[in-house]
Amino acid sequence: MTWRQWLDQASSRLTTSPSPRRDAEILLEQVVGIGRTHLLAFGETLLDEAHRTQLEDLLERRARGEPIAYITGEWEFWSLPLRVSTETLIPRPDTECLVELALDLLLPTKAEVLDLGTGTGAITLALASERPIWRLTGVDIHPGVVALAYDNAVRIGVKNVYFLCGSWFQPLQWQATRYSLIVSNPPYIDANDPHLNHGDVYFEPKSALVADNHGIADIAAICNAAGRYLQYSGWLILEHGWQQGAEVRRLLTQAGFVHITTIRDYGNNERVSLGQWFY
Ligand code: GLN
Secondary structure (H helix, E strand, C coil): CEHHHHHHHHHHHCCCCCCHHHHHHHHHHHHHCCCHHHHHHCCCCECCHHHHHHHHHHHHHHHCCCCHHHHHCEEEECCEEEECCCCCCCCCCCHHHHHHHHHHCCCCCCCEEEEECCCCCHHHHHHHHHCCCCEEEEEECCHHHHHHHHHHHHHHCCCCEEEEECCCCHHHCCCCCCEEEEEECCCCECCCCHHHHCCHHHHCCHHHHECHHHHCHHHHHHHHHHHHHEEEEEEEEEECCCCCHHHHHHHHHHHCCEEEEEEECCCCCEEEEEEEECC
């Protein structure tokens, strides 16, 4: 059987995937150890037996719904190859809107940036790679996740990032740093949201997705505490649910932020809100 024939047969088995052909290609690329161009140019190459057995197992996992990122252990964000694990969310393209927004702010040249709930380190590493002179700190509550984010930083080769383990601001309580920017993509989904039982999301860690009080509890906690850690004229940027824009703007206002704005994601939904701190 040739690579191309395997792709035809494999994609026809991935009936529940939104992208069966691409999924099959990614699995083949991973097992054979080649890139996409090579795969497409040499589609008539014969697939060897050992690879075929290995692929059978991966294909079966994908057919049962496991996200392709968890099967291969990696996912791209901001053109950076990131290791992912079942302890982390799989970085979403929409989160790149948050990164773009952060890069567009007028921040001090040597900005101090804090990323709460960093996960794979996606946001921190994207910002670190774009602004080598900024200093970034990523915080995550899970030690295994902090280790993964650190590993991603080493692989990418950025030198301006630090990681701390703890819940939101807790590991920063005793230090004096004030940040020019705090960013977060916290959990914001309601525990009863049916969306949690479908597709990739079903396999992702609930601790990274679900928050109390209709999904708003962690966002509220961050809004209320952020001022203590921000410099004068510093910014807070939060990703949130598409129906949470008004509530997040209200929380930012209540906490004392000004210049509050919400921007929309690639699907034209309210997704990221920000506010500035003048105390
Ligand atoms: N945007 C993700 C989703 O709706 C959720 C990410 C999050 O909770 N931070 O699947």
